[in-house]
Amino acid sequence: MYGYQMGVELSRRSGGRLTASEGSLYPTLHQMEAQGLIAGFWQTPTGGRARRYYRLTPRGRTVTRTASADLRRFASTLLTLVPEGSR
Amino acid sequence: MRWPFHGSPIPEYLALFSECLEVPADEVQGVVAEVRTHLEEATEAIAGPRKDAEVQATLALGSPRDLAARIGIARRHRRQVRVLVIDPPLQYVKYEVPGDPIRVHRRDLAWGLAVPELMLVTFWAGVAFGNDLPTYSIAWAIAAVILVVGRWILPRLTPSETTRVLLGSMGVIIACAAVTGTLYFGRIVHGDPILWAAPLCYGPVLGTALYYGLLNANSPLVIGPRKLIDKADVPE
Numbered sequence: 158m159y160g161y162q163m164g165v166e167l168s169r170r171s172g173g174r175l176t177a178s179e180g181s182l183y184p185t186l187h188q189m190e191a192q193g194l195i196a197g198f199w200q201t202p203t204g205g206r207a208r209r210y211y212r213l214t215p216r217g218r219t220v221t222r223t224a225s226a227d228l229r230r231f232a233s234t235l236l237t238l239v240p241e242g243s244r
Numbered sequence: 245m246r247w248p249f250h251g252s253p254i255p256e257y258l259a260l261f262s263e264c265l266e267v268p269a270d271e272v273q274g275v276v277a278e279v280r281t282h283l284e285e286a287t288e289a290i291a292g293p294r295k296d297a298e299v300q301a302t303l304a305l306g307s308p309r310d311l312a313a314r315i316g317i318a319r320r321h322r323r324q325v326r327v328l329v330i331d332p333p334l335q336y337v338k339y340e341v342p343g344d345p346i347r348v349h350r351r352d353l354a355w356g357l358a359v360p361e362l363m364l365v366t367f368w369a370g371v372a373f374g375n376d377l378p379t380y381s382i383a384w385a386i387a388a389v390i391l392v393v394g395r396w397i398l399p400r401l402t403p404s405e406t407t408r409v410l411l412g413s414m415g416v417i418i419a420c421a422a423v424t425g426t427l428y429f430g431r432i433v434h435g436d437p438i439l440w441a442a443p444l445c446y447g448p449v450l451g452t453a454l455y456y457g458l459l460n461a462n463s464p465l466v467i468g469p470r471k472l473i474d475k476a477d478v479p480e
Contacts (some may be wrong), residue, residue, distance in 0.1 A: 161286060166407070177287075180305055180306030180311060183315055184318045187318040188319075199274075206281060208278075209277070209281070
């Protein structure tokens with residue numbers, strides 16, 4: 158995925174409930190790249206314009222798995238606090 | 245470009261963005277190209293006249309100064325890489341630093357400003373409060389100056405603006421030190437004379453060093469693109 162696509166996808170997948178701040182997107186991507194979590198590379202699709210795509214590095218994949226597990230645990234903990242009938 | 249940022253045409257945005265961007269030179273082009281691609285795609289996605297769409301797209305991305313500073317902070321690293329480049333037409337070997345390893349970031353220069361300022365503030369704090377000064381208050385004040393100037397102001401400026409701000413600051417510090425010295429000799433204020441004499445001497449030295457360092461391409465302080473650092477091993 159490339160930067161602009163990430164913002165569009167985030168909005169689309171969340172049904173418009175989440176939007177990425179475009180001004181924060183690139184600093185975050187560059188910070189993650191500097192930390193070795195993602196790797197950027199240029200690619201030009203046939204008939205398209207050159208874009209900088211990002212993919213997860215093995216280290217990034219590990220961190221993503223851990224963060225996802227933490228997020229799920231946090232969300233399920235919060236749900237236990239919500240009364241059964243109001244879910 | 246005015247503050248607060250209200251959007252601008254893409255070429256104008258990218259020009260200021262690349263000027264403020266403080267990353268090694270071989271990365272500047274890539275980062276600018278990435279932002280250009282983003283702006284072009286965002287512009288195409290916005291309905292209406294192209295000019296208005298460009299303004300909206302740049303507005304969504306935020307101020308170019310701010311974006312450059314934040315990307316610069318994210319990519320902050322110093323690379324000391326040397327590669328051997330053979331230049332066939334000239335038939336000599338030259339050492340080149342690909343991508344200009346940034347040896348002094350603009351934000352680091354805030355420390356240089358803080359030293360004489362610390363002395364003057366200490367002198368005047370002593371005049372104003374005597375021994376009643378809260379513990380570590382001056383240290384906190386200086387830390388705040390370094391943080392604000394180094395983290396927020398200097399990284400958002402272009403190199404030429406940085407030079408002007410640094411030299412202007414030095415001028416203000418020298419003037420303040422001179423006024424303090426005059427008041428001291430007139431016996432209007434009392435305190436340790438080293439606290440105003442040192443900034444008075446340090447100011448011009450630092451100002452000259454900064455002026456030379458920021459303008460001379462071979463200086464270790466140099467800011468901005470710097471390709472060839474050394475020509476060596478030129479055959480007889």
